[in-house]
Structures are given as C-alpha cells and as structure tokens.
Amino acid sequence: MSQAKLAANPAAIATWQAFRDQFAKANLQERAAMLKNRADLSRRGIITTIESAGQGHIGGDLSVIDVMTTLFYGVLNINPANPTDNNRDRFILSKGHCSAALYVTLASAGFFSESELPTFMQPYSALNGHPNRNKVPGVETNTGPLGHGLPVAVGTAIAARLQGRADRTFVIMGDGEMQEGSNWEALMSASHFGLSNLTAIVDRNRLQQGARTEDTNGLDPLDEKLESFGLEVRMIDGHDFEALLKALEPSTTGKPVAIIANTLKGKGISFIEDRVEWHHKVPSTDQVRLALEELS
Amino acid sequence: MSAPTPNSYNIAGEDLPVFDNRVAFAEKLIELARKDSRIVAVVNDSVGSSNLGAFREEFPDRLINVGIAEQNMVGVGAGLANAGMIPFVCAAGPFLSGRATEQVKADVAYSQLPVILCAMSPGMAYGELGPTHHSVEDLSWMRALPGLDIIVPADEQQIRDAVEAAVANPRPMYIRVGRHKVPNTTPAGAKFERGKFVTVREGSDVSIIATGSMVSRALSAAATLAEQGVSARVLNATFIAPLDQQAIIDASTGTRAIVTVEEANVSGGLGAAVASLVATSPEAGRVPMAIIGTNDWSPTLSTDGLYEHFGLTAANIVAKAKEVLSRA
Ligand SMILES: Cc1ncc(C[n+]2csc(CCOP(=O)(O)OP(=O)(O)O)c2C)c(N)n1
Ligand SMILES: [Mg+2]
Numbered sequence: 001m002s003q004a005k006l007a008a009n010p011a012a013i014a015t016w017q018a019f020r021d022q023f024a025k026a027n028l029q030e031r032a033a034m035l036k037n038r039a040d041l042s043r044r045g046i047i048t049t050i051e052s053a054g055q056g057h058i059g060g061d062l063s064v065i066d067v068m069t070t071l072f073y074g075v076l077n078i079n080p081a082n083p084t085d086n087n088r089d090r091f092i093l094s095k096g097h098c099s100a101a102l103y104v105t106l107a108s109a110g111f112f113s114e115s116e117l118p119t120f121m122q123p124y125s126a127l128n129g130h131p132n133r134n135k136v137p138g139v140e141t142n143t144g145p146l147g148h149g150l151p152v153a154v155g156t157a158i159a160a161r162l163q164g165r166a167d168r169t170f171v172i173m174g175d176g177e178m179q180e181g182s183n184w185e186a187l188m189s190a191s192h193f194g195l196s197n198l199t200a201i202v203d204r205n206r207l208q209q210g211a212r213t214e215d216t217n218g219l220d221p222l223d224e225k226l227e228s229f230g231l232e233v234r235m236i237d238g239h240d241f242e243a244l245l246k247a248l249e250p251s252t253t254g255k256p257v258a259i260i261a262n263t264l265k266g267k268g269i270s271f272i273e274d275r276v277e278w279h280h281k282v283p284s285t286d287q288v289r290l291a292l293e294e295l296s
Numbered sequence: 297m298s299a300p301t302p303n304s305y306n307i308a309g310e311d312l313p314v315f316d317n318r319v320a321f322a323e324k325l326i327e328l329a330r331k332d333s334r335i336v337a338v339v340n341d342s343v344g345s346s347n348l349g350a351f352r353e354e355f356p357d358r359l360i361n362v363g364i365a366e367q368n369m370v371g372v373g374a375g376l377a378n379a380g381m382i383p384f385v386c387a388a389g390p391f392l393s394g395r396a397t398e399q400v401k402a403d404v405a406y407s408q409l410p411v412i413l414c415a416m417s418p419g420m421a422y423g424e425l426g427p428t429h430h431s432v433e434d435l436s437w438m439r440a441l442p443g444l445d446i447i448v449p450a451d452e453q454q455i456r457d458a459v460e461a462a463v464a465n466p467r468p469m470y471i472r473v474g475r476h477k478v479p480n481t482t483p484a485g486a487k488f489e490r491g492k493f494v495t496v497r498e499g500s501d502v503s504i505i506a507t508g509s510m511v512s513r514a515l516s517a518a519a520t521l522a523e524q525g526v527s528a529r530v531l532n533a534t535f536i537a538p539l540d541q542q543a544i545i546d547a548s549t550g551t552r553a554i555v556t557v558e559e560a561n562v563s564g565g566l567g568a569a570v571a572s573l574v575a576t577s578p579e580a581g582r583v584p585m586a587i588i589g590t591n592d593w594s595p596t597l598s599t600d601g602l603y604e605h606f607g608l609t610a611a612n613i614v615a616k617a618k619e620v621l622s623r624a
Contacts, residue, residue, distance in 0.1 A: 055424060096428070114546045121424040121596060128424035128596045144428030145391060146364050176341060179363035208364065216341060217363025 004110035005135055006126050013110030014082045016228070019073055031074060034243035038108075039069040039241075040295050043103035043268050045117065047295075052289045053100075055129065059102035059265040059278040063205040063238070064172060067261050068093075068105050070244040071170055080110040083137040089167045090156040092140050092251040094149020095128040095174035095203065097280075103127050111138035147180025149173060150200055154189050157198040157256075168250065172201045176208025179217045184229070187258075191230025196251035200258050201232070203238065206267035209279050231258040238263035269294055285292055301600065304610025305479045305512050308519035312512075313475035318347040320418060320452040321473045324459040325384060326351050329358065332463060338373045338385045340359040340366050346386035346416045346473075346512035366391045370399035370411070382466050384459075388422075389415035389472065395527060397437055401471070405441040410466030417475035419559035420590075423598040432590045435536055436564030438470045445469045445490065448508035448558075448606040451480040454534060457488035465490075472508055476599045478577040479512050481532070491538035499529035502617045503547035503554045507533040507566050510557040510588075510608060526615060533558075533566050544573050549579040553620035555586045557613055559603075562589035586616040 019038070023031055042065050051058035072078075077089045093102050100120060107114040112126075119125035126135035130144030141152045153171035160167050173183060190198050202222065206213050213219055226233045232253045236243040238261025247259045265279075266272030269291045272283075283291060304311040306500055329335040329351065336358040337348055343361060352359040360376075362369045366387055373385040385392070391401070392415050404411045416430060418624055422429035438446050445467060449455040459472050486494050495516050496511065506514035511532045518528040529551055531543055554574065556567035568588030574580045590606045607616075 013310065052425075121602055123595075123597050127595045129422075130428050132426070144426065146393060147395075176364050179341075179365045180369060181365060202556055209345075210343045210361075211341075213363075217365065 005137055006116060008081050008137065009107070009113040012114065015110040016073070016080065021165065023074060028242055028245065031245060033141070035070055035073055035241040038073050040268065042101070042104045042108060043070055043248045043295055044292060045108070046100050047283065047291050049100050049104060049117045049120050049286055050282060052118045054282055055121050056064040056100045056282065057097040057280045058272060058283070059207065059275070060090065060095060060098040060178050060203070060205070061265045062269065062272065063263040063265045064095070064098055064203045065101045065105070066239045066241065066267070067172060067201055067203065067244060068101055068182050068261070070241060070248065072109050074245055075248045076170070077167060080138065083111055087165055088130070090140050090153065090169040092143070092153050092169070092171040093131065093170055094143055095146065095177055096143030098131060099127070099131045103130055103157070106136065106138040107187055112136065146174065146177040146183040150183050150186040151242070153198060153200065154186050154193070154195065157195040158193060160197055161195070166195045168200065169200065170199045172203055174208070175202055175204045175206060175213050175219060176216070176248060178202060178219055187226070187229045187231065190256040193226045193256060195256045196254045198256040199248065200256065202258065202260050203263055205263045206279070207265045207274070207276050207279065211276060224256040226260070231256050233258050233259045236262065239267055301477060302321060303477070307479070307512060307516045312479035314479050315452050316477050317449060317452060317455045317474040320621065321455045321459060322351060324456045326354060328459065328463050329355055332382070333379060333380045336360060336383050336464065337392040338369055338376070338383050338388045340364055340369045340391065342387050342416065346414070346443045348386060354363060356386045363578065366395040367399050370396040370413070371403055371509055373411040374399070374403035374407065374409045377411045377466070382410065382412065382463055384412045384414050386414040386416055388429070389418035389434055390429055393431055393434035393437055393470070400438070400444070401441055401461050405444040408443055408468060411468060412462045412466070413470045415472045416426045419474070419476065420594060420599050420602045421475040423602065426596065426598050427593045430594060433558065434470070434472070435558065435560040435566060436568070439537055439564055439569065443468055444537065447534060448473045448536060449534065450508055450511040450532050451478060451482050454480045454488065461488060461490065463598040464603045466567070470619070474509055476509060478509050481511050481515055488534070491535050491540055493540040493543040494532040494534055495529065496532050497528065497530035499527040499551065502526045502621055503529045503531060503553055503616065504557065504568055504613060505531045505533050505544070505547065505566065506555060507536065509559045513608065513610045514557055514613055516610035517617065520610060520614050521617055526617065536566055536569065537624070539569050539573070540548060541573055541577070544570050545577060545579045548574050548583045549582070552624035553584050553617070555588065555613060555616050555620055557588040557608065559608060560585045560589050566588060575610060586622045588612065588616060598619045
C-alpha cells in the first residue's frame, strides 16, 4: 500500500458524540431538525470537496446525503475511535461513485480529519475517487463497480448471526445499480437466510448515468419486485428525516428490510436537481457560490 | 484540480497532436452501419462514455442499452451474433472484461460467436477513479481464452482498421478503444493484418515491442536511444492474440535484447507472451528481456501521473533498453 490508513480526529469525534447524546434526548421532530441541519452542512462539504478536486459525482452525493446523515448521526451503532470493533453496525456504500458524500460524512464524525477532504483525488491521496477500506477508516469494503455492496452485506449479516452479535448491516444502492443481476442474487439469499438484521436501501432518484432509469431498463414496480423477493418493503420520501428514522428501525416481520428512498438527484441545489448531466458534472466557481447561497 | 492532459506528445523534438480514439471508432462504426444493417451496438448505460450518441441518433433501434448489467450485455451480444448480427458490445474496459469474464469465455470465445467486444477507456484512462475503474488485467485475462482475437490499436488509423476488419471478417474479438489521447504513429500505407505486428521503426541493437498507448512512447525512447548511438527497432504489437511469433523470433535473433511495454499488468499480457515465446521457441534467441507494465494497485493519480509512477515513460524505456543491452 502506498500510504498508511488515515488517523482518527478526537475533536470531531467529541462533537459527533455530543450530537448523538443530544439526539438521544430529543423528540422525533427535534431529531429531524438536527439531522436536516447536519445534512446541509455536509452538502456544503460535498460541493467544496468536488470543487477543489475538479471531479466527482455530485448528483448522487446530494441525493444520498440525507439517508447517510440519518444513519451516521441517528442510527448506526459505531465508534469512530475504534472503527474495526467487531461489535459495530456495518454500513456499506455500494454506489461507491458517491465517495465524496461518504468521505464528508466520515470526516465530520471524526473517522479522520476534515483537513484531508481537500486532498480528494489529489496525487497519492487516501481519498480515491472510489473508497478503499485499507486507506480510509470507516470504509467496510472497496466499492466502485456497481452491484458489489449487497452481497457483501449479506455476508456481514450472516456473520453477525453466526457470532451471536446483535449489530445490524445497512447498505445503500443506487437505483440504476439495481439493474445488476448480483443484487437480485443477494436479495434471494437475504430472504432465504431470513436476515432480519439487514436493511438494504435503494436511493431511488430515478436517474442513472446517461438517462432516467425508466427510459433505460425500467425498475418499476420496484416495491412489488422487492416484496416478491421476500423483503419487508418500506417506501418513503428519502429527504424526510422523520420518515427515514422510522424506516431505519429494525424489521418487524423477521424478513430483511428494503427501503425505497424516493429522492431527487442533486437535492438541495435548484440547478442541479433532477438533471441527468449532473451525474458527474463539476460546478464552476460561480455555480459553487450560488449553490452555497442556496444552502444558507 | 488535477493536472490537465497535455494536448501534444513529443517524439524526436516534434510536438505531435494527440487524439481520443473513441472519436475515430464511432465515426467508422457509423460509416459502416449505414452500409451494413447487421451492425448493432450493445451498451451498459454507457452511450456517452462509449461516444455512441451520434450512433443512437442515426440508428435508434440498433443501439441496445441493457442498463447497468454487463453479464446480460455480453450474453445479449452472443444471442445477436447467433442470429447473424454483428454486435459491437461497448462498455468501460474494467466492467466488460472483469464483470463479464465468464460470459466472454463461455458465450463468446468457447462458443466461437462473432461478438466484437469493445473495451472503452482501457488501461488507466480513468486515472483518479482508481483500480476498480482501471482495466490493466484485461490482457492477462483475455489472453487465457483460446479463439479470442485481442487487438490493441495504437492510433486513429488502427482503430478504423480494427473496426473494418471486424465487419469484414466477424469473429470473437476484444478491442481496446483508448480514451487517453495519443498521437498518430502508424506509417502511411502500413497494412493491418490479423496476427501481425507493425514495424514502426527499424533497428538492430534492441527491439522495443510496445502496444496501444505505449507505441508513441517507444518511438520517443528510440529517438533518444539513437542520439546515444543505440539502434532500436520498434514493433507495434497491434495483436496480442494471435501473436506475431515470427516478428518476435526475428527480434530475438536480429537484435540483442527485447523490451516490452504495455499499459497493463505484467502478470500475463504482452510481455509475458513475448517472454514465453523467447524462452521456449526452438527458433528464438534467448536474449535478455525487460517487461514494462503495472505491477500493483494504483495509488490515486491522474493517467499521466500513473504512467510516471509505473515507469510507462520514454525515459524508463530508454533506461531499461540500456540495462538489457548491458546483459546481452
Ligand atoms: C459495474 C459497473 N458498470 C458501470 C459503471 C459506471 N457507472 C458509474 S455510476 C453509474 C450510474 C449509476 O446510477 P445509479 O445507481 O442510479 O446511481 P446515482 O443515480 O445514485 O448516481 C454508472 C453506469 C460502474 N461504476 N460499475
Ligand atoms: Mg440513480
């Protein structure tokens, strides 16, 4: 390996922990407001990180950041100071092209220092265009080729059960990514093995790289498909934090849970929202200014 | 901001313009598709990255986008070929060769169906997107499949020739279609023949056998070596399979050493093929060799940065040529 794994950032961990403590005492409405605030901070981080790299997948980063923020700030049982403690919940970002969203989130929670973010995709950076578990703490598996995260998640969920551990596995796929056959093989396994400790989340922004999903290789009715594969399906607005918190609760049926998070690609920035060309377009200096204004 | 890609490449003091071979690829494909209705394109949500927007405009029914599903994509290509179509299956190299390896093996190579597998943006064209998006294993993987031609065009002329050859005589083929820009190096009138290298420079001391994006670098190295009194032959290994055994044997008997260069992992690509022949052919000279390519997961770097990192540079070819000659 070219460089050592990044080190944890105790100050950021303390801030993250304080958030989690306050969150634990808050009611559902207050929790949603806290998460919204935190997610918009991450949106700013995503935009400036992509601006400085001159590369990135901004549309999918902005559609998934509300789900990811809810997980890291409201749900996951994790310890950024000890990210490989076996008693942790697993989080896998299967749509690895949205690495900027993951890096910004991990850095905010102190898995490594936020001062690393400007190195995104710079020479010899640990923050590669796609996440690498050997360089970045908090990354469970190396993703980038679509259709890999869910099978790995099935494995971590089976391991938890074999080892008698109560922790859960969460995995996020893109909706275009659901066209990969490997996902459907994994869904069959998840259901066959009764992995009630697994939650598979589809970032249903209805866009893929070149066009809308339904104009490429249609997924609808996705809920019925997932149900018929034996999952407990929860269809929600993926930008509604109260709905997210409820949907991320454990299975009630003994089946694995599938969340269809209906989202907007580019959510939060008017001129990026729901436009296919923003899959990996990079904002100009002016557009960055406008975007940050929209978030303030 | 990552360093911009240079818009020229210097060979022997001359700055040559460089080209993205996907452009010539798509132009030629469209030209032939107008005359031959058997030609179809099969893609994996990769219309843009395969530069097939214009093809889709003109032949909307003949552009089959299966979505992000590469195994299905190659199987669909085999079915189309079975029914007499000429499918150009176009996807980013790593996902075509890696994700669908078994489809390439069983449905295309073993079944001997004339599917034209087009590995777009191969090698390390995706720079900072990292190893998952690089296709440096493909030459090793594909070379293990009998009956699959492996073509690595070095420039615009060769990509046009490869597309024409695929339509004129369809057979299982794997063609790398480069995105990282390279200059034109194929001599005017050079023939494009199945299983043949192209001699792009004559020489008598050392042979440099290069493929694809590395041919221009080999020529640049040969020019530098000439200034230092070393005569280097440069062979463009256009076909990795079938291999031009005679050209390799001639290099091993007509020059005193061989250096191979490829934008691929050294475990089983061009260099391994050449070394195997040099070591085992009764007709070959047992000359010293150096194999230049990649040998580890790439760190975060641009394509040009990765060329430097792995020694895929004219300067390193010069150094390796001198080193092998010192052992001759
Ligand atoms: C196996 C594989 N094929 C193709 C690609 C290229 N690719 C990267 S992102 C993308 C589109 C993904 O769309 P979606 O899953 O909907 O993600 P999102 O909309 O959230 O960005 C494609 C085709 C890839 N990374 N992996
Ligand atoms: Mg999508």
